[in-house]
Amino acid sequence: MAIEITPLPLPPSADASKFTDFGREVKGVNPGSLTPEQFKEIEQLLYKHGALLFRNVDLSPEQQYALTKAFDPASESYGHGNNKTESTKKSILHPDLKTIPRVPQVQLIGNGTVYNHEGLAEAVLKHPSHTTFHKTRVSEEDEARGFTRFYRWHIDAALYDLSPPKVTTLYGIDVPQGPRQRVRYDDGTGDELEVPLGTTAFVDGRTMFNILPPELKSVAVRSKVKYAPHPYVWMAPAHALSTGLGIESEGLEMSLDELPPWEESKIKVLPLLWKNPVTKQLHFQVHPCGVYELLIDPLPEGAKREGPYTLMMQRPAIAPKLVYPHDWREKDLVLFHNRGVLHTVVGAFTKEQVRAFHQCNLAASDDPVGPDAEDVKKWA
């Protein structure tokens, strides 16, 4: 049977004209046992479309690890590393991850208590929510009325020592159903987005770049981002913006000498734009909460343009009409190009709403490639 693809179902909030390339549902193939030829086709589709959905999939942790690894055969350990060290304990990610003992590269994430799951007798899971991370929160009354927020827009990556994973696979096993929620941006714009309960929301990094005005494209193409050492420990005392798109400027980040031991050579300095290995398009790929410094190259000779620059360059691309909130069903497998999209956890569950997902991504064997000389000439 040939591989068949159809566009992802977009919510009414989405501007379909901005999603022509983004996201495909794939049918006619079993992602757990692809032939090498089928894998090649899937790999191309993923880099072209950013996210692929397979429905009604049976997938063991071993198969999920093998599928994820196929995108980068030299990769081996989980995207944040497999060793639980001092830095993992102090990290804001610590409570969110439970490792599958047989396949430590695959994590159990979700909400509520899960019993006898793939060798884990009992796992207490907590769906991360904005209430513990943002500077302000949706009031409890408003929460009861169904309002919520994006948690934290991000790329799945340690952003220290390890290279950002190429692909993340997310497999929905238990998916509690419940009333839809309304994401409030609370940034003075009045923006809101209706989403399914517990959605994972995606935006396309290409769109994030493409919709920038020329003066910000010029900055973007010349910029590199220096991430903090142990960024998830560094950001732990700080509070996020109401959009989940960075941290408030309150100076609460941990000082560099309070952090677990770190080395200058392991700090990640990555281009702000990452080049798609298949389409060669540029994706705006910044994990805003971990940014320590923005390093901007001077303009090339002959170019005159200058302009303001800020990480709010990312805000236009999370406008409600540009967000794809996935409506999870049990046995959904979503593959996403982690170097081409940004995503966030959304919403909140009650303790009784049990959700179990398997997530896998692998620290890549290389760093992402930035704009080449031609790109700089074109956009600077």
Ligand SMILES: [Fe+2]
């Ligand atoms: Fe993630």
